[in-house]
Amino acid sequence: MSNTPDKIRRYYKFIRFMLKYWNSDLFRKTSSVAINGNISEDDEEHQFDQTPEELVEDLKAMGPTYIKLGQLLSTRPDLLPDEYLNALANLQDNVSPVPFNEVQSIIEKELGTKISKAFNSFEEKPLASASIGQVHRAELRSGKPVAVKVQRPGITKQFLEDLDTLDELTAMAVRHLETAKTYAIDEVFAELRRILLNELDYKKEAQNLKRLKRNLAQYDHLIIPAPVDDYSSSRVLTMEFVSGKKITSLSPLRQMENDFSELVEELVEAYLQQIINDGFAHADPHPGNIKFTDDNQIALIDLGMVARFSPQLQENLIELLLAISQSNGEKTAQTLLKMSELDEQSEKKRFTKTVTDVIMESENSLAKDLQTGRILIQLNRLALTTHIKLPVEINILGKILLNLDQIVALLDPEFDLRRAIKRNVHEIMRKKMLAELKPENFFGTLIESKHFLEQMPGRMNRITENLANNEFKLKIDAIDEKRVTDGFQKVANRITLGLIIAAMIVGASMLMQVPSDFQIFGYPGLAMIFFLLAAAGAIILSYVIVFRDENLTNKK
Template identity: 60%
Template structure:
């Protein structure tokens, strides 16, 4: 539990931040749905109140690790922020102090249950990297195996939870009193952020993520996923294989000249398409800092604290979307987006479809090689937000992954056609998915349902036939008003009956005309004339009744 002073500090820090940026591009982008917010800044990206996106990044760093992580999450929401902010937030890394080695030693010994000198042959006192959640040290096991040990910062979980509680109270208030906050469901964004962050704080889950991803990508020889070391990993420390190599961002132009990395990029793109479309389990943060080039020429995927999971239907929808975009089919693209979205009755779906179709046609008219799926997805996301359509979170994550892959490709193989590679891989993935769907185990649930139907069918048929025999069978329809329906049938039946009576009277009168009688009216047989007059009166009454009822029905429809 946080103290009153801590809560006050959290609230005041948050309120100062909101006050500073309330009239800035950050909030106007969401509240006004401005498409060209960035055009309102000057050539240096400056506004009247502050120095643009970069100052926002610096302020988030000052507010602490929770807000740094929140900024990183917001970099995946093109529906909320203009492009210049997204680019700034993508590079957001926290500047934090190193954890003292004495504290590191204490945490490792507490978690492993033995002295650090006994658990490891060597343990570097200087960290390889230091971030908001944890710090990484190089070490050597007693077996001689080199490992990387990630240690969670002491008290970081408590700090995150306090900040999250403050944000929760603020977002709940905002949703109740602000239309923009309600429209963009900031409370749901926070819930998603909380879920992601708490998972990232659990190193046991990260270790499991490493195992799952390595198993899924075992057929990719040029992709390496470092594996956790059993017995040396807990919820607060994670020991894994050491990656000998360098960050992708450190690859020099000379190295690109001497080596052809295009085949390496081919495998990387295929690996990510498989993760998203086939496995439904993907490395969700492949920014250049998390992708390393090993000494033996492989690509290592680092930091599995953040993963994305795509359900079966979502994978199918993403596959349809990519195919529609690659064919420049605006109608199919819009339909695919609507299929994975939420929207109300007031949404102008036709207008949304027209705008998406226009975007796709504009992309088609660009010169060859200019189309990029990720920027197009960002534009579509903005159009959806303007029309009150909430696209699936998974689509934002997919767009972010593609954007980050584009950055990696730009470093390793600047001339590489990522769009063409995505299209080719989609065809492969579609074939694999079809084969996967045809596997016997995928029909197991259908077989179980069929078995249940076969078991229950004789009993149900017997019940139905018995009720039919006893005249007890009833059909209830909730979709219509039964009383109104039966009343309508009754009126029709009455009109038909009256019509038959009128016809009978006319026919009877016609037959009586030939029968001689002393009772005459106007020189005609009297009884025949009575029948004719009765038929005429009934006919006039029926016509008037029908006209009046039809007018009443039309007036009810207008209401």
């Protein structure tokens, strides 16, 4: 894919970055947390060698792939302190725009027509310019205003080369470094590759826009721009233009003049709907991806990153969100443990106690306290220190709720997010259960029941026939049959040997009473031979039991 000098430069760039942070207090601190699970009280106020701002600038200098890596790391609270997570969460990849002649060439190649024929007008100056692509405002022949996202030339090749480099280096690190294994950095980079490859394909983002728009059609105050299929491809995405500003630019005067409580309620319900009902959620609702329109509506404008939750996980998340909203720490801990991977090092009691304390301490928090998402991030970090592996979706959910906390705090600082979660979860559950009672949802069950009833007579006939002929067999895989059989045989052999030794001793004692010319040590010789054989057998049997028996050896 690339020549050797380019590959050497990529290796050099990455290794230089790692050497800078490898010996820093920041890395040593996070390594200690990952390996030992211990955070000293002094570390909470620790000033690390590199500031969060310096880390952000270093990632920007590394290029677009590493900028995306930094954004992904902001969803891993188990790896970095809070101030670094916040800096990475706000990491923006504004770069110099691509010259318009290159943009024009890409559009015309992808759409197969001249830009002047496809659009009434097309603004040469982009509205925004990022590492993967840039956005231009345009107008279709129908007069409809649109936003056109155009991918940078050569960006796919650059990302794939960087990802190949990261794959090779992380695989090497996991093989040779215990810290790399503890961090599971190969899994982190595998997730990065998946996300990046999806973001590089604008067709997938167009599908995400359509699906989210369909799922949230009932919410009047939420806007998801629809893609224009005829003007889109894997490198060009044309969608409805939404006029508005970043939600962070909302003026204090506008906040005072308007009551946004209804809008906030709808936004919270919509995100809960995505997470626990649809299983498909906008995974990156940071303020930069949220527009606030002039008529007080909210637009979700970037669907490059989405999260998917399986039906089983949705049920667990319902229990989790309800437990948190009810300030039930013990139930929260039990739900998290049910979802987690545990081993012999897992400290379930300590985890449960600490989770209960965390939930109780934040019982009366409001939106301005930014507690809901922060609690999940805190629980993720706690799970790491107690050797409990939570599913990655909990990290994603924590990130979503943390961003949602920020937006809600901007619009309505006194909003009670916990009460809203409790109220909306119950309502969404009710709607979900009603939807599952629809006739079309029973078709699958009816088909399975039909197959069951059709096959039942034949199966019952075979079972009763086997029972009548004494051929019914029950196979149990819960135990190792060979091991059990060998164990019984070993016990039987030892009992038999013990009986033989006992018989030899009894026989020797009886022979002691019979006079004989053949003597050993002044005793009847035959009796002494049997006695010595019995003694030798007893010693050997005792040695085998004490020193060679598998269970006793393991206990030592």
